[in-house]
Amino acid sequence: xxxxxxxxxxxxxxxxxxxxxxxxxxxxxxxxxxxxxxxxxxxxxxxxxxxxxxxxxxxxxxxxxxxxxxxxxxxxxxxxxxxxxxxxxxxxxxxxxxxxxxxxxxxxxxxxxxxxxxxxxxxxxxxxxxxxxxxxxxxxxxxxxxxxxxxxxxxxxxxxxxxxxxxxxxxxxxxxxxxxxxxxxxxxxxxxxxxxxxxxxxxxxxxxxxxxxxxxxxxxxxxxxxxxxxxxxxxxxxxxxxxxxxxx
Amino acid sequence: xxxxxxxxxxxxxxxxxxxxxxxxxxxxxxxxxxxxxxxxxxxxxxxxxxxxxxxxxxxxxxxxxxxxxxxxxxxxxxxxxxxxxxxxxxxxxxxxxxxxxxxxxxxxxxxxxxxxxxxxxxxxxxxxxxxxxxxxxxxxxxxxxxxxxxxxxxxxxxxxxxxxxxxxxxxxxxxxxxxxxxxxxxxxxxxxxxxxxxxxxxxxxxxxxxxxxxxxxxxxxxxxxxxxxxxxxxxxxxxxxxxxxxxx
Numbered sequence: 001x002x003x004x005x006x007x008x009x010x011x012x013x014x015x016x017x018x019x020x021x022x023x024x025x026x027x028x029x030x031x032x033x034x035x036x037x038x039x040x041x042x043x044x045x046x047x048x049x050x051x052x053x054x055x056x057x058x059x060x061x062x063x064x065x066x067x068x069x070x071x072x073x074x075x076x077x078x079x080x081x082x083x084x085x086x087x088x089x090x091x092x093x094x095x096x097x098x099x100x101x102x103x104x105x106x107x108x109x110x111x112x113x114x115x116x117x118x119x120x121x122x123x124x125x126x127x128x129x130x131x132x133x134x135x136x137x138x139x140x141x142x143x144x145x146x147x148x149x150x151x152x153x154x155x156x157x158x159x160x161x162x163x164x165x166x167x168x169x170x171x172x173x174x175x176x177x178x179x180x181x182x183x184x185x186x187x188x189x190x191x192x193x194x195x196x197x198x199x200x201x202x203x204x205x206x207x208x209x210x211x212x213x214x215x216x217x218x219x220x221x222x223x224x225x226x227x228x229x230x231x232x233x234x235x236x237x238x239x240x241x242x243x244x245x246x247x248x
Numbered sequence: 249x250x251x252x253x254x255x256x257x258x259x260x261x262x263x264x265x266x267x268x269x270x271x272x273x274x275x276x277x278x279x280x281x282x283x284x285x286x287x288x289x290x291x292x293x294x295x296x297x298x299x300x301x302x303x304x305x306x307x308x309x310x311x312x313x314x315x316x317x318x319x320x321x322x323x324x325x326x327x328x329x330x331x332x333x334x335x336x337x338x339x340x341x342x343x344x345x346x347x348x349x350x351x352x353x354x355x356x357x358x359x360x361x362x363x364x365x366x367x368x369x370x371x372x373x374x375x376x377x378x379x380x381x382x383x384x385x386x387x388x389x390x391x392x393x394x395x396x397x398x399x400x401x402x403x404x405x406x407x408x409x410x411x412x413x414x415x416x417x418x419x420x421x422x423x424x425x426x427x428x429x430x431x432x433x434x435x436x437x438x439x440x441x442x443x444x445x446x447x448x449x450x451x452x453x454x455x456x457x458x459x460x461x462x463x464x465x466x467x468x469x470x471x472x473x474x475x476x477x478x479x480x481x482x483x484x485x486x487x488x489x490x491x492x493x494x495x496x
Contacts, residue, residue, distance in 0.1 A: 033273075196436065199432060202456070205462060206460075206463075214305040217269070225466075
């Protein structure tokens with residue numbers, strides 16, 4: 001993905017790399033098993049070893065979605081925190097984003113609509129936790145659908161539940177800090193024990209995992225399982241060991 | 249609807265999921281329309297294979313479909329899904345096999361929250377002697393899938409009438425509307441008020457069923473994730489997510 005971004009957009013855009021879209025690339029490649037171009041190179045950020053890069057249309061797609069999300073994140077940060085650097089960066093990304101928007105109008109439209117809805121919900125400050133969580137889910141759901149085909153519904157449902165999980169997990173992880181900074185957090189005002197929030201998280205990721213298990217994914221299936229059943233909880237376990245259970 | 253999905257895929261009736269997935273991939277590679285450009289029946293054959301796979305991996309969808317049709321509700325299309333299966337040289341086949349879902353909201357997110365289309369989930373509520381007219385109306389609306397109307401009546405009821413039964417029905421309505429967080433919150437409130445009520449307990453179990461299945465299946469992965477110390481976590485995360493940059 002990193003090389004895809006560099007070759008197709010530029011060095012600057014590489015800073016946008018995120019794990020979420022790398023997972024999309026991994027997932028779609030496992031489902032569709034496309035032809036892949038494998039090459040060896042030395043990464044300028046990790047010079048110690050020669051590396052292999054695997055590239056296909058899904059790594060390119062995920063690279064495009066990464067830029068799209070990064071562009072919107074900059075706009076968001078500029079709106080929220082008025083960081084000049086974010087504004088300048090968004091101007092630099094705008095050209096690339098416009099190219100991507102022409103190529104993937106459905107996904108970009110969903111990102112734009114979801115983010116604007118999320119902004120409304122967060123500004124309204126009324127505690128409707130599901131609205132915010134579901135909105136985030138809806139956004140990611142569309143990104144998992146590279147093209148409309150037989151798998152679209154399952155991919156959408158998977159992306160939806162995963163998006164909800166990620167947003168909810170972030171809310172759990174940021175709970176104390178958001179309270180201090182008076183930021184929006186969908187969990188505010190809920191009368192729940194930490195263990196009960198874990199029930200919610202498990203329900204959501206459980207639904208996502210179920211969708212995954214119905215797909216005919218064989219290549220990299222164990223790797224994906226490692227992530228869905230274990231990897232997604234790692235930060236949570238670290239935090240639970242470090243801090244006392246938070247008050248929700 | 250095809251009558252024998254097992255024979256379409258060439259597996260025995262007691263085949264496990266892995267075997268079904270392998271058989272699907274093999275059949276799809278053999279019959280992919282890309283490999284048979286002159287065969288007019290190739291698309292039909294591909295649809296049949298897709299449908300057979302879908303029937304074996306999502307059996308409840310087909311059970312619900314016949315139930316929905318019998319009750320006069322619009323069923324989700326089960327037959328021609330259109331689109332490619334994926335595989336070598338995957339291309340979008342949106343138009344060629346059947347009906348690609350087009351339009352502003354092709355997936356119809358409202359459909360996602362219909363009781364019948366979600367895997368598992370709580371059973372339909374039943375009226376009990378002693379239920380007020382309002383509660384009976386709410387029950388009828390929930391059974392018809394008209395959660396918006398159920399919500400209106402629920403909201404209209406004054407605090408004094410919001411007993412355990414109110415919370416139970418509110419939980420079912422929220423669940424139907426896709427508001428998992430509020431659904432769980434309300435069913436837990438119902439249980440706080442009537443801890444020994446088997447109907448509420450069952451509803452709670454049904455809602456979290458997917459999560460319980462996930463916890464059982466993923467126990468090993470979760471133990472692994474929980475047991476790792478922080479140093480290992482970062483290495484693991486990098487290794488898992490950067491599959492496209494492999495060290496030689």
